[in-house]
Amino acid sequence: MKKLINEPSTVVDEMLDGMVTAHPELRRLDGTNVVVRADAPVAGKVAVVSGGGSGHEPTHGGYVGEGMLDGAAAGEVFTSPTADQISEMIQAVDSGEGVLCVVKNYEGDVMNFDTAAEMADMEGATVDSVVVNDDVAVEDSLYTSGRRGVAGTIFVHKCAGAKAAEGASLEGVKAVAQKVIDNVGTMGMALTSCVTPEKGEPTFDLGDDEIELGIGIHGEPGTERTDLMSADEITEHLAEQVFDDLDLQEGEEVVTMVNGMGGTPLSELYIVNRKLQSMLDDRGVETWDAWVGDYMTSLDMMGCSVTVLRVDEELKDLLSAPASTPALTVAE
Amino acid sequence: MKKLINEPSTVVDEMLDGMVTAHPELRRLDGTNVVVRADAPVAGKVAVVSGGGSGHEPTHGGYVGEGMLDGAAAGEVFTSPTADQISEMIQAVDSGEGVLCVVKNYEGDVMNFDTAAEMADMEGATVDSVVVNDDVAVEDSLYTSGRRGVAGTIFVHKCAGAKAAEGASLEGVKAVAQKVIDNVGTMGMALTSCVTPEKGEPTFDLGDDEIELGIGIHGEPGTERTDLMSADEITEHLAEQVFDDLDLQEGEEVVTMVNGMGGTPLSELYIVNRKLQSMLDDRGVETWDAWVGDYMTSLDMMGCSVTVLRVDEELKDLLSAPASTPALTVAE
Known part of the structure; x- marks a missing residue:
């Protein structure tokens, strides 16, 4: 194997450090693999977050910023982020207007985002989610019931993020995200x-x-x-x-x-x-x-x-x- | 060899077609491998152009647009563009304020841009050029006398393009390009x-x-x-x-x-x-x-x-x- 890495076990940690160093408008939550907008939570705005396994860069951390995501949780390579870290992210970006989770349809992601939403809900956050399943190739697969979520997710990030930036309600942001998913x-x-x-x-x-x-x-x-x-x-x-x-x-x-x-x-x-x-x-x-x-x-x-x-x-x-x-x- | 191509001989032609299709703010000069700003020549502005062999994408066509290059000439893969095509490009983007060529230091590029400048000069264009040689690794090489021009060229495109957009003279745009090269x-x-x-x-x-x-x-x-x-x-x-x-x-x-x-x-x-x-x-x-x-x-x-x-x-x-x-x- 030839890769520009130090140790397989430190790839995600070092990648995220290198990313926030290059982009000071992002901030890494201490002790996590979560990056959020440095100015999060943004007052008066619904937050939009996503996440998933690493190895898909620039997905998802590369889409954190004004007009798109408020935060992204990175798992290890091809591994879902933990519910704990997702929950921390939700709470860090929540301004009180609610948080929409954009989840790609993989069993681990769906499960961990669900658990995280329950955890954040107990802390007082209003959380909703959409599940992206744009991959038309296969119905059910190695890691999914139903279709997989792939590159179409970026259009969801863009549209939901823009809708939230306009000041729409959580319901309105979710409706737009779902419209993208449906089309x-x-x-x-x-x-x-x-x-x-x-x-x-x-x-x-x-x-x-x-x-x-x-x-x-x-x-x-x-x-x-x-x-x-x-x-x-x-x-x-x-x-x-x-x-x-x-x-x-x-x-x-x-x-x-x-x-x-x-x-x-x-x-x-x-x-x-x-x-x-x-x-x-x-x-x-x-x-x-x-x-x-x-x-x-x-x-x-x-x-x-x-x-x-x-x-x-x-x-x-x-x-x-x-x-x-x-x-x-x-x-x- | 596994590549997403149709024929090796059509790679550059089809790539450029696919590029201008995706970016209607660019235009391909008929019968050439040159892309220019669709609105070229831009009245009252010094034009900045570059070019070189293909295979380095997004270099250089990807940097054509407002605030950077007015045109880019693409040679075949790893082959200098012809003087004829460079000359056509220079004339297509020249608003009468002059054209700065940003040339990477490879013998073929330097020679063909020189010849093209002479050709365009005979057609009435005022042309000047800078040669980028940012690669500190080797003095002289397979295709160069002196150092090679590599990724630092993009900083030259950005600064010279911005200076031209400000309305600077050809002399002023060249001076900034050279300042980047020197640093x-x-x-x-x-x-x-x-x-x-x-x-x-x-x-x-x-x-x-x-x-x-x-x-x-x-x-x-x-x-x-x-x-x-x-x-x-x-x-x-x-x-x-x-x-x-x-x-x-x-x-x-x-x-x-x-x-x-x-x-x-x-x-x-x-x-x-x-x-x-x-x-x-x-x-x-x-x-x-x-x-x-x-x-x-x-x-x-x-x-x-x-x-x-x-x-x-x-x-x-x-x-x-x-x-x-x-x-x-x-x-x-």
Whole structure:
């Protein structure tokens, strides 16, 4: 294993230290793997938080800041954060207006966020949550009942965060988060496995000429293992399943995301985006905005995912509202 | 070779198409691999352009936009753009106020930008240039006389672009670009080789437990091949050579960049940043801002570079001035 690390056991701790050092607008809660806005709790504002296993950077800590998340709890690599730490986070960001938890649908995350919400509730916080399950590839999987939550989560962060910044109630922020969840779909694929620091070798074996379609962000099995295909063929396969799942119709408007898994050059993501946009054009679907980059990764995995979000005027306004976070800045 | 591409020969063309599709504020000049601001030429403003081989994305096209570059010429992978295309770019962005070319020090780039400047000059443009040579690792190399130009170039784009946006003269924009060049140093390393689409196999061989220090962004040999070291040891090695080259003194102020080579997870770059900031603290040097991410890559290479820029009030103002480009947004 070749990694820029000191010890597998200190990766998350040192990564978070390096992150808050680079971004003084974030603060790490003492003795935890939680980062929050340095100015949290923000008076008069509903707080939006998320979290999950590490190894998906910039997810989720990279989205903490004005206009997006108030806090993010990081578990160890590919491991859910503890309920204790999530609860501490909720209490640290709660201004009294309530806290919305954006949870990706993995059993550990769902369970620990539920427990944490109960703990925080006992301390007087009003907590609600949404569960993101945008991965159209598989129903039930290694770590989930139902579909997995993947890169579409970032659109939830953006829209819910913007709604909260506008001064909406917890109910209003939750409704927007749920609207995004109801209108977003994602499918991913891997050219190579990721290598976790602890294991130090590929999480799964993939032949020199094989790829895995429908892969999860921890290397969980997908829908199909096939011979290497061209970028256009891969994009077609991923995008068509997402379009079908959303029942995308001519004349509709979308925001797209081509997300890199961590080890894929940006140039290749642009090649995927080229095909994706041409497919949408062919269907008479209008792309209002196209995101291309590493938004939710799987360590050093080579591969990508394609996300499509059906948008209306409200979501477009929220997506273009100002945001200032380590991984995403939207200027006024 | 496993890549998300269609054909090695169409990588640059399709990548640029995918890029301008995602970023309608950019425009591709017909029949070229040049991207310019869609609103170029910008009346009354000096234009700043750059370019070089592809494979370093988001460099340089990702920095085209308000407050940074007016245009970027992309060569084939690791190959200089042609003088013809650079000349077309210069003429397309020239508003009559002059054009500054920011050239990385590689023989092909320097030669083709020189020829292009002469061609554009004959067409009536006023062209000047600066040559970036921030890589402290080696004097002379595979493709250069003198030092190579690497990730520090992005600071030149930012400061020169901001100065031009302020309405400075060509002379003033050039002076700021040169000030950055005179105060910036970078050193890089690789854990793995990159794989070019054309060759389809590693550009150089590196043993399972070996790393290369002082590597160039095309996989050119560095200063030393050693056994794998810890992230802290690697950071110390890179940063100390940069500090020495800049003759960094207690009480000075810097902006730092930990740049990923394309295949390195962001989490690992933050671990490098953690050590870098602690070293600066120990020397009594103040970090005014710390950049961490993939700014100038080498396709899928795993590794990083460390850049330090000594700043004064003028450079701090220019670095924090608004910018809106695909790869870098600075809000007002």
